[in-house]
Amino acid sequence: MIEPRHLRYYAFVWPLFWPVLWLNLRRLTAWQKRTRRVVLIRIDRCGNLTIQAMADAPNPGRYRYTPPAVPAWQRPSRWSDLPETIVDDMAHLETVHGAWAGAPQTQIAATAPFILHDTS
Known part of the structure; x- marks a missing residue:
């Protein structure tokens, strides 16, 4: 399924290579969900993705949840x-x-x- 945020990429790629672009975008999205990294990509007319820049990996200690000392219902x-x-x-x-x-x-x-x- 094509995500609405990726529609502009399909306008750039030749229709013959839309399945290649779909597969590459799907792989990129899965990788981003797994690593939580933001990337700057370049797409050619054949649907190939090239990563131009990548953000630093997030610090795992930054997202640690600490429960409140007093529960809200008390x-x-x-x-x-x-x-x-x-x-x-x-x-x-x-x-x-x-x-x-x-x-x-x-x-x-x-x-x-x-x-x-x-x-x-």
């Missing part, structure tokens, strides 16, 4: 954009927002989540 306020002083008073903010938006007043427990209702 302290949701840690992962919120709101300051902790506002997060502690979420029930009050929801009541104020509901009154401002014209929503019916409801009894809200102190631990209710802060939910904004779309009024548009």
Whole structure:
């Protein structure tokens, strides 16, 4: 299957050599996925690829995932954009927002989540 990002290469290569170009691009894409390297290529009219320049290999230590010390479900306020002083008073903010938006007043427990209702 031809990828949309490779269509411009097919316009340059003679149609007789499109299968050669397809095979070479497929091999190049598989190699790039395996090595995670970026290359600058030159393509001739017969569908042959020549690598002109190659980026350095990525540092494997750079992509190491370190899990957070506190899980998000234990302290949701840690992962919120709101300051902790506002997060502690979420029930009050929801009541104020509901009154401002014209929503019916409801009894809200102190631990209710802060939910904004779309009024548009």
